Amino acid sequence: MRDIRLLDAPFDPNAAIDALAMASPDIGGIASFVGKVRLTGGVEALELTHYEPLTLPGMHELADRAFGRFDLIGLLMVHRVGVMRPGEPIVCVSAAALHRRDALGAVDFCMDHLKSAAWFWKREKRAGQWHWIEPREQDHADLARW
Amino acid sequence: MIRIVYLGKLADVAGKSESQFVSSSGDLDWPDILALLDDHVREGLADAVRDERVKVALNGQVLSDREGLVARDGDEIALLPPVSGG
Numbered sequence: 747m748r749d750i751r752l753l754d755a756p757f758d759p760n761a762a763i764d765a766l767a768m769a770s771p772d773i774g775g776i777a778s779f780v781g782k783v784r785l786t787g788g789v790e791a792l793e794l795t796h797y798e799p800l801t802l803p804g805m806h807e808l809a810d811r812a813f814g815r816f817d818l819i820g821l822l823m824v825h826r827v828g829v830m831r832p833g834e835p836i837v838c839v840s841a842a843a844l845h846r847r848d849a850l851g852a853v854d855f856c857m858d859h860l861k862s863a864a865w866f867w868k869r870e871k872r873a874g875q876w877h878w879i880e881p882r883e884q885d886h887a888d889l890a891r892w
Numbered sequence: 893m894i895r896i897v898y899l900g901k902l903a904d905v906a907g908k909s910e911s912q913f914v915s916s917s918g919d920l921d922w923p924d925i926l927a928l929l930d931d932h933v934r935e936g937l938a939d940a941v942r943d944e945r946v947k948v949a950l951n952g953q954v955l956s957d958r959e960g961l962v963a964r965d966g967d968e969i970a971l972l973p974p975v976s977g978g
Contacts, residue, residue: 797899797970799952861977867900868976878901878976885977 747820747842750809752802754828759838766822766840773819777849778840779857785832791871792836794827801827801865808859816852818843823856827866858888894920894963896929900973905940906933920963947972 747769820842841852862885
């Protein structure tokens with residue numbers, strides 16, 4: 747089971763994870779990560795832009811790599827674009843496997859790549875002004891783990 | 893018609909998210925495009941695009957050598973600044 751989506755409206759991560767959990771009776775474990783818009787730093791809104799010809803195909807390639815690297819039964823990768831408010835989910839990655847290490851590893855792997863290498867551009871609104879978010883050193887360090 | 897799409901901060905620098913050019917002289921190479929950006933979109937845009945971290949996609953394929961770009965009628969060029977981190 748493979749569910750890779752780019753959404754421009756709010757979504758319910760739990761519903762997506764529940765669907766993954768029902769995908770196969772062989773699943774021995776499910777690991778999930780949900781990233782949300784933080785309220786810290788006076789963030790009023792977060793906007794993600796993408797480039798249609800690259801962003802979703804890039805997520806599919808990442809899913810291919812995750813299936814190649816980990817022994818997975820299912821993988822869910824849902825990412826928002828557009829304007830989000832604090833508390834709203836931005837991303838949900840959930841991996842189902844026979845054993846926990848594959849599920850946990852696949853989620854960690856996908857998240858590091860989504861954060862640092864996927865085709866998304868982010869800006870935050872603080873005190874009524876939009877500010878672009880620049881790449882961070884930590885993101886490169888996160889990618890180097892793999 | 894050749895379409896140029898500006899992503900991320902480059903859309904702010906350009907003041908728009910895309911431009912369309914009709915080239916009377918046929919194909920456009922990388923120096924032609926940089927000249928068009930400054931002359932017909934906004935001064936300073938070419939400098940922002942010269943930043944070596946800006947990647948270029950032609951019809952949905954990221955180029956390994958952007959200097960070798962040749963765009964023809966009907967092509968779409970995307971100018972991609974570094975993606976944001978977490």
